[in-house]
Amino acid sequence: MAKKIKNIFVQGPISPEFIGESIAHHSKKTGIGGHSIFLGQVRADKKEGNQEVEAIEYSSYLEMALEKAHEIREQTFEKYDLSCMHIHHSMGRVEKGEICLFVFTSSKHREPAINACNELVERIKKEIPIWGKEILSNKETNWKTNS
């Protein structure tokens, strides 16, 4: 009876073309009136010693991450009147300026899509076991912390 657990992980960056195609797939769903999208992009933060973040290398506790993502997904569908929900997160190396997180919600009226998208982003960052290792310009590394 359990619903199939979806894979949320993508190897490497999430391409803008993939996002465009994902949007295009919804044109047959003519009950949708609004889409809300959040994209996380790797920022070239300045670090100590004049170093800069060149890339982030993501790793995860895969089995737990997928279970948790599934739980978040089910709870969000329960809470908001959504037509669609898609979550994609990068694994492995993502260069500065590239996209590492793509959250996409759709609903008849705009409010559920917007509220669900915001809540998903917060929950993904807090509750899914993913770690980002920042690769600096001098090749040193630093474990990212979320604020």
Add this chain to the structure above:
Amino acid sequence: MAKKIKNIFVQGPISPEFIGESIAHHSKKTGIGGHSIFLGQVRADKKEGNQEVEAIEYSSYLEMALEKAHEIREQTFEKYDLSCMHIHHSMGRVEKGEICLFVFTSSKHREPAINACNELVERIKKEIPIWGKEILSNKETNWKTNS
């Protein structure tokens, strides 16, 4: 001294490819950490007499709309710490399932982008002189109202 007034209007639907390209253009802006996007899509609403919305035809008081959009743009940049802001709205005919509104904000941290995007969508719908005429399956028309 006045900033150039940008055109927000696109003839016909906003294509998913355009949205993908618009996202791709931001990969050089490595100070950005989050993008928030809202898309309005034409909904095939059921109407009286078993009719359905086939398309919406948008018209506008162009000069006032562009001035108002400019004012909203300036006020939103003032209020939120944003890296980028893009607003596109369709003019003319947009079929059901096609996209008629594209609001795109970017910032270093996610909150300003998300809050600005939500506020922009509300203000665009309330304050910009645009009208949607719904074209029904029997070719009759109905002036759309925003809730």
Add this chain to the structure above:
Amino acid sequence: MDKQKIKIRAFGLIAEKMETDDFDLEGLHDTDGVRMALLGKFPSLEKIDFAIAVDKELIDKNTSLKSGAEVALLPPFSGG
């Protein structure tokens, strides 16, 4: 004779009811006068909710008009 000319622009449902969206009115000096003249000419407007903008600024009370002013008749917006 009073030659003050006011440019009228109509949109959406209002333009549809008037069957025109752009014409001039003469001899009017404020927005209440414009509203009265229009209701006389187009009685079907009576039942329609619309706002007025003078030179692209929404007004919420009677406003005096200079010659050449553009008075726009705006049904409730429904963009997005």
Add this chain to the structure above:
Amino acid sequence: MDKQKIKIRAFGLIAEKMETDDFDLEGLHDTDGVRMALLGKFPSLEKIDFAIAVDKELIDKNTSLKSGAEVALLPPFSGG
């Protein structure tokens, strides 16, 4: 001899400090015992903030372990 086997999985900074991310420990029956054994083996963990999950569920107090349990050591998440 106590043969109860616990599978340890480490992630992020913890795996980096331990220089391993997957190994077994024997003779342990609860998470406090695992924590003590790990701090004995890897003293550098003392200063690192981490949570523990047993069979993919986060725990917030000492939890007893069955043989074959998977105990994961999770530094603060930093996805997105």
